[in-house]
């Protein structure tokens with residue numbers, strides 16, 4: 001059984017959680033062109049390395065952030081999204097480490 | 099001829115040719131007309147048709163590990179064409195037709211076995227979707243019909259018609275459904291291609307793409323640098339990684355897909371059976387083993403580890419369908435990395451780089467398309483990038499124009 005550490009509920013079986021996609025900055029839906037919007041909706045980095053992702057603890061409907069290595073399946077860090085959202089521009093981890 | 103047999107049994111002479119089916123990896127030249135990255139079924143089929151139909155034989159297949167050791171070796175070998183969209187059905191039907199004559203064409207037995215595929219509906223909504231699939235399939239010349247539970251019980255007497263308290267309401271009976279020995283498909287194509295002069299380079303990994311402006315002109319590998327006129331990438335789960343090396347993104351997310359196989363038992367199950375609600379499909383191989391699989395892993399990963407969660411849930415569902423399976427023992431379990439598109443259709447054709455062609459996004463359903471992918475990719479390369487009609491709907495830029503070809507409902511449960 002793989003354990004994911006939920007910032008709200010503590011260590012839980014990973015089957016209680018739902019993967020919610022890679023963290024990426026959202027373009028303004030009012031002003032984005034179709035191509036920009038398509039890029040946001042369909043394209044992800046999908047490279048091998050550390051990824052920053054949205055996860056949901058389904059029983060408590062709580063969304064949070066997971067940093068994970070998608071080659072070794074090691075969970076590096078989990079935290080409340082306020083940490084990310086308080087960061088202006090919502091810089092993603094991949095951008096930050098480049 | 100018992101005496102003849104005895105003579106050969108005791109003698110040192112072997113009555114048949116001893117030529118190996120495949121030549122050893124040759125030295126890598128500095129230039130080829132075409133480089134194919136990925137020695138899975140799709141890559142070797144492309145090389146085969148380039149040589150056979152277009153006379154292009156100065157071709158190198160570069161494979162980082164060994165021939166057909168990727169998803170070609172890991173799939174559960176379901177071959178069918180009962181998809182939902184006209185674009186999809188037209189394409190997969192051509193592949194089924196090619197499969198039917200492949201053993202003859204190769205003079206090599208791929209153990210193609212057309213036993214029909216049965217998908218079970220447990221809700222009214224699924225029955226309606228099945229009606230549509232039967233109509234579309236019939237329209238394009240496939241053999242698919244909706245059948246009732248009595249007919250299902252006749253076809254598969256051992257099936258539980260009330261699995262997990264979800265009564266089977268109807269079945270989509272696809273007579274063209276089949277299976278084949280997946281390794282033999284790769285070997286047959288590789289043998290036919292190398293006999294015509296194509297070079298198969300195993301243990302040769304592409305680590306960089308050489309570009310001049312917006313044009314791809316060669317590749318760097320662990321065994322040296324190669325220049326070429328055209329490049330085809332057919333690397334399944336690693337499609338996005340290779341595209342990243344080439345300098346562009348693909349709308350793909352890579353997930354592990356796991357499957358398993360039991361010990362062999364006497365033949366009892368002829369059709370391939372899958373349940374849309376239980377997300378589980380079961381078939382008996384010609385060796386008697388039960389192969390079964392289900393949905394993808396719940397989150398993206400580039401790692402072929404096996405999980406207890408998948409084993410538990412998949413076995414639970416398989417045992418609901420065939421309760422006596424609880425008496426059987428598992429023989430093997432494995433995973434492959436699958437490159438998933440959001441519309442469950444592939445990405446084939448042109449890329450942002452000129453002379454660099456894509457055969458990607460084959461996710462959990464690309465084995466059945468191996469022959470037609472090879473044929474259409476070869477045509478694309480031979481005609482210098484003129485996209486064949488059959489694969490035009492699967493262009494990469496469909497995502498930029500919101501023109502997806504939605505096959506999710508017809509793919510997720512049975513690949």
Ligand SMILES: Cc1cc2nc3c(=O)[nH]c(=O)nc-3n(C[C@H](O)[C@H](O)[C@H](O)COP(=O)(O)OP(=O)(O)OC[C@H]3O[C@@H](n4cnc5c(N)ncnc54)[C@H](O)[C@@H]3O)c2cc1C
Nearest residue numbers: 136138139140162168169170173174176304434464465466
């Ligand atoms: C468990 C499972 C069950 C499946 N069941 C079915 C099914 O029932 N029916 C169906 O139709 N499909 C099924 N599929 C999907 C199917 O297996 C694949 O879509 C198909 O095999 C893809 O073939 P391919 O030749 O493109 O890829 P592969 O066979 O994976 O070949 C790609 C090759 O590229 C090589 N490669 C990668 N990167 C590099 C590099 N940088 N340089 C050189 N070589 C490289 C790899 O080593 C690999 O050998 C299943 C998949 C899995 C994992």
